[in-house]
Amino acid sequence: MKRIVWMGIGVAIGVIAFRKVSQAQSALGPEGLNRAVGQLADGVYDFADAVRAGMRERETDLRTALGVESAELVRR
Numbered sequence: 001m002k003r004i005v006w007m008g009i010g011v012a013i014g015v016i017a018f019r020k021v022s023q024a025q026s027a028l029g030p031e032g033l034n035r036a037v038g039q040l041a042d043g044v045y046d047f048a049d050a051v052r053a054g055m056r057e058r059e060t061d062l063r064t065a066l067g068v069e070s071a072e073l074v075r076r
Contacts (some may be wrong), residue, residue: 028036063069 025033
């Protein structure tokens with residue numbers, strides 16, 4: 001009996017979630033959805049560029065602090 005109740009609750013949550021997603025998608029429309037995905041992609045690329053710039057800056061600071069001039073590693 002408990003399994004049937006939990007199954008019903010799961011189905012109800014799935015239906016509600018599907019309706020909410022469908023409503024949000026129809027509110028944005030095809031052009032709005034494309035624009036939202038494009039803005040998200042631009043944000044991810046901007047974040048990645050900022051992380052790379054920070055990594056380069058930190059690597060330069062570490063190389064200066066350690067007195068390492070080149071990017072080559074010396075192996076012994």
